Amino acid sequence: MSKVETQIQVKLPDGNSKTLEAGATAADLAKAIAEGLFRKSVGAVINGEPKDLYTPLKDGDEVKLLTADTDESLEFLRHSTAHVMAEAVQSLFPNAKIAIGPTIQDGFYYDFEIADHALTPSDLEAIEKKMTEIAKENQRIVRYDIPDVDAQIKEFEQQGEKFKAELLTEHRDHNPTLYLMQNKEGKTVWNDLCRGPHLPATGFIKAFKLQKVSGSYWRADENKEKLQRIYATCFWTKKDLEEHLKRLEEAEKRDHRKLAKQLDLFSVHEEVGPGLIFWHPNLATVRDTIEEYWRKEHRRRGYDFVYTPHIANESLYKISGHLENYAENMYSPMDIDGEDYRCKPMNCPGHIMIYKSKLRSYRDLPLRYAELGTVYRYERSGVLHGMLRVRGFTQDDSHIFCTPEQLKDEINGILDLIDSLMTTFGYRYKAYLSTRPEKYLGTDEQWEMATNGLEQAMKDRNMDYEVDEGGGVFYAPKIDIKLFDAIGREWQGPTIQVDLNLPNRFDVTYIGEDGNRHQAVMVHRAVLGSMERFCGGLIEHYAGRFPLWLAPTQVAVLPISDRHQERAKELALALQKKEIRAHLDDRPETIQYRIRDAQLEQTPYMLVIGDKEMEDDVVAVRHRQGGQVGTMKFEEFLEKIEKEIETKQL
RNA sequence: GCCGUUGUGGCUCAAUUGGUAGAGCUGCUGUCUUGUAAACAGCAGGUUGCAGGUUCAAGUCCUGUCAACGGCUCCA
Structure with missing residues (x-):
């Protein structure tokens, strides 16, 4: 064997190459570049494929190291956190059988079958606590090629892990692997059938949140086992996690059902x-x-x-094929003069x-x-x-x-x-x-x-x-x-x-x-x-804040006191004549109160009419977001909003 | 449909181990005549989703039912 063959060369993203000992892993590459880089590395993309950090490299591989704190490596983090969650659940509920735990859009979930126990919010807290322990323990996550698939299937079956057994049976020809969770002493404390890749250890897991538990089915099939699913999310930093949770809150504020009550929609x-x-x-x-x-x-x-028409003799839907293919979404027939009619579904x-x-x-x-x-x-x-x-x-x-x-x-x-x-x-x-x-x-x-x-x-x-x-x-x-x-x-x-x-x-x-x-x-x-x-x-x-052209009420006209009522009414009518949706609010409430009301209703413009406005023959304009705009001639205001409506300004 | 959670006046929420259903806002009435996000006072408003059951006593416990909410699409 020549000396050259004991070394390999790998390509880095910046175009440079690095020479390593044969059998070196991506981790070795990281170490060879810098110790600091190694400490931050959580995985690698090898020839375009995400892989574990301890994956052996081959001569000519293109390797990009993935470090913590990047969006790219977030998948690793979430997937591994899913495993940690499953480990925690099984440690708290030894009866729990694990199904699958993929990453999703903003986090991950894991499905479990837990006989005789329905997970509650307080269970989630306990699971979170356990997860924190596992993370702090910094368990190593080790890839393990299954040497004897049949033996492993049998083991899963003995453990009652029927889902894992089923999955392994299916994937027996795909070089199946386990991921082992090992404690400080190197003892395997938990394992899961998984394709990976994963973080090298659980210590990277610092900011996660279990969000909700819901029902699901094994393989999304309602005829199969009912499972309990825990949804969770996870980020590299607490700050990112908090920001994400804040975004969810913001989305909740926009919930159309909630706004429907507030805005009478x-x-x-x-x-x-x-x-x-x-x-x-x-x-x-x-x-x-x-x-x-x-x-x-x-x-x-x-x-x-x-x-x-909204109803039709069902023979129409026989011809269209809806009765054949879409019947379960259609309402039952109604008898009209001995013929079956249906509400139209399309x-x-x-x-x-x-x-x-x-x-x-x-x-x-x-x-x-x-x-x-x-x-x-x-x-x-x-x-x-x-x-x-x-x-x-x-x-x-x-x-x-x-x-x-x-x-x-x-x-x-x-x-x-x-x-x-x-x-x-x-x-x-x-x-x-x-x-x-x-x-x-x-x-x-x-x-x-x-x-x-x-x-x-x-x-x-x-x-x-x-x-x-x-x-x-x-x-x-x-x-x-x-x-x-x-x-x-x-x-x-x-x-x-x-x-x-x-x-x-x-x-x-x-x-x-x-x-x-x-x-x-x-x-x-x-x-x-x-x-x-x-x-x-x-x-x-729009978060309920419809642009002017769509706003249910476009302008609220607010007289300050009784003596301004006539003028306000006049203005409201003038607006109405121009097909502008104006609302005269001349209730005997304080002006602050009525402004607040109009604000809460998201009325785009408010016209305040008092002594000064009457004297100068102007209107005082307030915008729901801009606050006081100032006074102007009514015609000027009209022109301004007509243009805003015409252009459907957002 | 299935799993889980929830259900108290129009709205938001209270009601100790089961012991007479309360408050704020909204609404109405009156006083105030207001200057840019809540004036003051009074009044009204509920068979606690519905139907059963347990109990001396049920908003609270049990059963059923209806509805709402979160999921049931993401595949080792």
Whole structure:
């Protein structure tokens, strides 16, 4: 063996190389660079793959060391903390059987089966305490290749760790590994089947929080074992953790259900039924304003508005296939003159009826039918959530019928509409293209035509998008758009689907240039989604502080005392005449009180009218956020807010 | 639907080991005529989600039921 072979060379991210002894690990590399670096290192990215710090390196490997305190290594921290949590749970509840414990968006969870015990908040405290002990003990986390899979499966089974046994059986050919938790004496005190990678030791774990316990199922299958899931999060520093918890609090303050009570926006009534929304005047005003804007934007883009009935003979849904594929979300039939009728779960069949009411020529296409169509769907009781998940809602639905040649331009038009609406509301967004899934209807050519139409339109617009390969629905490729709100949270946004099913089922055709019948291309799209969900989302996006153009009350007119009442009334009426939503608050309360009220209601502008204002023929303007703006002529104020409304300023 | 938690006037919350349901805000009435985020006083408002049960006695304990809330998508 030549001397050269006892050494290896690895590449560092800065382009430099480092020569190490053969068999050296990433930890050795860290040490070779600097002792301080070694102390901070928690793992490595080797040839693009995250790995344990003690992974042996090979000649030519590209190695990037991961240190604590970086976002990149947060996964390591969270994953390892999940294990520590499981270790703590099993030490406190020896009966607990561990399932899985992945990292998620802002933290991690671990699922357990604990016979005869339901975890409580005080259990969480105890678990946290135990975790702190484990962290302080600085247990080493050691990767261990399972030499004899069958023996290990047997051991799991003997321990009653049936989930681990099941997982190992499944992964027997994937070089399965255990991670061992070892105390100072090097004794293994706990282990878990895991792919890794992990921190080298638990001492890095300093800032974590167990958040809530909830139910789940083994493999998310409600027919399988019921598990208890603990959600938790973890950061490198206490400061980061606190900031995160603060963000959660902030989000809670924006909760649309909470704001709905404070701002008198909507209600739900037990006597009426869950998931059915009552829009109070304030939110109805917001909705109406949005709908007006929505109509205008559609009219400008060549849409036709239609209305369709809320119930229909169920034979319609037999043809559409909804009864076959969607029945569990539909309400039971009602008997009308011996025929079964159903509440409509979707608007598409209705729009198709209009299309099919006469023979269509290629000259008629594209036809763009739009409807704020109210639909009713059965949602399982446990999933209902304020306005965001309901049982009756109004979709801003549209169906476009066109020729295959027209498809791309139509998609382009929709994307344009989406862009202008979402920008108006102040959302950033991101597009995802979902392509053909494994199980699908229609021909390959149809899928290609449809998918290309979607993709090409996005390319033409230079849009950023991600492809979700195989993520389409069985009858359609689609573009889904995710919205990001004011505090960076993600919302389900607009969607565009090219339907390869209904045109066939309903025989949706047009007469082409050649005089023959051709199947029309049908595009479903919703921009706002549903008025319920969209408005619910908007409440949170704006934290209840609707921009002037949407605000339920735009201006509060506040006379200081009785002798200013006449003038205030006059001004309020003048505003009303200009279609500005003004509210005269001349209650015999102090001006401070009424200002506070208007502030709490998030009224954008307040006009205070007293002696000085009457004398100088001006109004004193106050803004909900800017405080006192100063005095100005009424006309000047009017012009200012009319412009703010016109431009839909955020 | 399933798991867990919760359910007291319109709202926010109190009620010692089971022992007569309280407060603030809102609302109404009156006084005050107000200068930029809460004037003062009085009044009204609840069969404690609903239905049973245990008990001399239930907001409190038990059973059922309804609803809300957190999850049940993240896969060693």
